[in-house]
Amino acid sequence: MxxxxxxxxxxxxxxxxxxxxxxxxxxxxxxxxxxxxxxxxxxxxxxxxxxxxxxxxxxxxxxxxxxxxxxxxxxxxxxxxxxxxxxxxxxxxxxxxxxxxxxxxxxxxxxxxxxxxxxxxxxxxxxxxxxxxxxxxxxxxxxxxxxxxxxxxxxxxxxxxxxxxxxxxxxxxxxxxxxxxxxxxxxxxxxxxxxxxxxxxxxxxxxxxxxxxxxxxxxxxxxxxxxxxxxxxxxxxxxxxxxxxxxxxxxxxxxxxxxxxxxxxxxxxxxxxxxxxxxxxxxxxxxxxxxxxxxxxxxxxxxxxxxxxxxxxxxxxxxxxxxxxxxYGAFGSISRVRLEVVVEGTAERVIHEGTRWQEYGFHGKPGDPSRLPRQFAPYHLRLDWMMWFAALSPAYARSWFGPFTERLLENDRDTLGLLRHNPFPDSPPAHVRARVYRYRFTSWRELRETGCWWHRDYVREFMRPVSPAGGPGGRH
Structure with a gap:
């Protein structure tokens, strides 16, 4: 033929x-x-x-x-x-x-x-x-x-x-x-x-x-x-x-x-x-x-x-x-505001007003305001993507965010391998929490004055502090 x-x-x-x-x-x-x-x-x-x-x-x-x-x-x-x-x-x-x-x-x-x-x-x-x-x-x-x-x-x-x-x-x-x-x-x-x-x-x-x-x-x-x-x-x-x-x-x-x-x-x-x-x-x-x-x-x-x-x-x-x-299809709706879930830990056993919290760093998702976003595609950072969905609605994280924090509290090697920065390299944190911030790109003037690509403001609690004894609970 x-x-x-x-x-x-x-x-x-x-x-x-x-x-x-x-x-x-x-x-x-x-x-x-x-x-x-x-x-x-x-x-x-x-x-x-x-x-x-x-x-x-x-x-x-x-x-x-x-x-x-x-x-x-x-x-x-x-x-x-x-x-x-x-x-x-x-x-x-x-x-x-x-x-x-x-x-x-x-x-x-x-x-x-x-x-x-x-x-x-x-x-x-x-x-x-x-x-x-x-x-x-x-x-x-x-x-x-x-x-x-x-x-x-x-x-x-x-x-x-x-x-x-x-x-x-x-x-x-x-x-x-x-x-x-x-x-x-x-x-x-x-x-x-x-x-x-x-x-x-x-x-x-x-x-x-x-x-x-x-x-x-x-x-x-x-x-x-x-x-x-x-x-x-x-x-x-x-x-x-x-x-x-x-x-x-x-x-x-x-x-x-x-x-x-x-x-x-x-x-x-x-x-x-x-x-x-x-x-x-x-x-x-x-x-x-x-x-x-x-x-x-x-x-x-x-x-x-x-x-x-x-x-x-x-x-x-x-x-x-x-x-x-x-x-197929993508972006049938567009977010007007960027929300990010920031995950933090502390080595202090007792939480008080002056507790020092240290932020976990992700490879792709925005975190440190002074860090220029990197190019990863076509490689797929799956955890980073799901963190974006979690910020849109806690329902997207209901099945996995608790286990995720559990493993941070254990300094689980495989989980930490998905992250760019672990602030607790020597021993696991005593508590982990998550908070929602609003991120926006800085202006040209702000970039020159601060060196930051992002500006962020605290919005609300995503997960209250949890500890190994308290399990992976917490209210999103």
Whole structure:
């Protein structure tokens, strides 16, 4: 079937596959380095407890067969090794069936991790990585031309990512319709980057242009992905430029980079790629598999597509237990005020008015007002992100904040490994407390006078002081 392949997209596929492999590597590395404190056997939300209270069919994966911290580490580091092999192009030297199995392995491994990740893995880019990774299995490699159907499915995924994000904005917060959201967003986003302070201080007309350009890119340009070349390539390039702007302005784990990766698959690189290498006709079994997978994805797309046109649109929702087809979106509402939970401890056994409290430092979330935010994306700091949600509403922290403070009171090595600074390196604190502060970016004048990027004011108590004898209680 001549229509089945697109020989001119061999370089598009190659760039897409290598970029996706890099993101797989980042995701597995983050899992390997953070899991013990978050979901390990002694973690804040232990996987064994989750497995005991949930049925297999709700979240199938390898850990339904066996769980131990050692086995999880094996899964995560194996994922790193396979991703690294894909980065260097091992799949290109394998038979088609073997290359597909190699691409299937990180998908199975990461799906198993997400299924037991609980709130720590409740982000839309987890499903996006899984959905993209599943399609990559059937993209072929080596001397087999890229299948047209899978290339179209990748564009359908990119369309849902961008169009869903655009719709949730205009349906949600009125500031998107008034073009004023970016007067707040750079300051109140979950994890600002080193340039966020400067983006925040751009003139208001520039912020309005930013929002208007975002609406065009997310609500109009996605439809051009389904037009002939070179229009489809131009649409993809516009999306890439927009995503790079977001990369510069904040930290959103691998969301922006994965969106860029999807857009790269839609670009026709034939004008720089030259003649394609010798490519053999795809075997019949491969054509049958790709057609069957395409039919499956289209059938599963019904509910996400219906969600797109629904007035009650939801974002970042999986409609099947394997995360094969999902709905996406971000920032349907924008916070006008930045609240931060500041965690402190003291070595004093008896608390009094003059008690000296020392602050724990986080890698990504704002703390010390004089510290310029750092760049971490595409790496994902899961605890830092959840601390942002906790400041929005204590309900987001109800399941894990108590165990978190317990482990601080024990100087738990794995938990402290998630932090930048532990003020009690020699012995655990006697008490730990948490307070809510309002943060705002300083002005140019304040920065010159104080050297601080942030100004903060105390708002309220988040958790009263707790001690080892008192347990992890406390009122949020």
């Amino acid at each position: 001549e229509w089945f392949t697109a020989e001119g997209y061999w370089l598009s596929r190659l760039i897409f596959q290598r970029a996706l492999a890099v993101l797989y590597l980042v995701a597995f590395l983050a899992a390997a380095l953070q899991f013990r404190a978050l979901i390990g056997e002694r973690g804040m939300l232990p996987v064994p407890a989750l497995l005991r209270r949930t049925p297999w069919r709700a979240a199938p994966g390898l850990f339904r067969l066996h769980y131990s911290d050692r086995f999880f580490a094996l899964v995560a580091w194996t994922g790193c090794a396979v991703a690294l092999a894909l980065v260097v192009g091992v799949d290109a030297h394998l038979p088609l069936w073997a290359a597909m199995l190699l691409w299937a392995l990180p998908w199975v491994l990461y799906l198993s991790i997400v299924q037991v990740g609980q709130v720590w893995y409740g982000f839309g880019w987890e499903s996006l990585l899984l959905e993209t990774g599943f399609l990559a299995i059937f993209l072929g490699s080596g001397d087999t031309a890229a299948p047209v159907l899978v290339l179209w499915l990748l564009r359908w995924l990119l369309f849902r990512v961008e169009f869903g994000a655009g719709l949730i904005k205009v349906r949600g917060d009125s500031c998107w319709r008034r073009l004023t959201c970016l007067e707040f967003h750079h300051e109140t986003q979950p994890m600002p980057g080193p340039l966020s302070w400067f983006f925040h201080h751009l003139p208001r007309p520039v912020h309005r242009v930013e929002v208007a350009a975002n609406h065009v890119t997310q609500l109009l340009v996605p439809f051009l992905l389904f037009t002939p070349q070179p229009v489809a390539s131009a649409a993809a390039v516009l999306m890439i430029v927009t995503q790079l702007w977001l990369v510069l302005s904040g930290n959103f784990a691998w969301l922006n980079w994965l969106t860029i990766t999807l857009a790269l698959s839609a670009v026709d690189w034939s004008f720089v790629a030259g003649a394609p290498p010798a490519q053999s006709a795809p075997p019949l079994w491969y054509e049958v598999v790709v057609i069957a997978v395409t039919a499956l994805i289209l059938a599963l797309s019904y509910r996400p597509a219906r969600n797109l046109i629904s007035r009650n649109q939801v974002m970042n929702r999986s409609f099947d237990p394997l995360h094969l087809v999902n709905t």
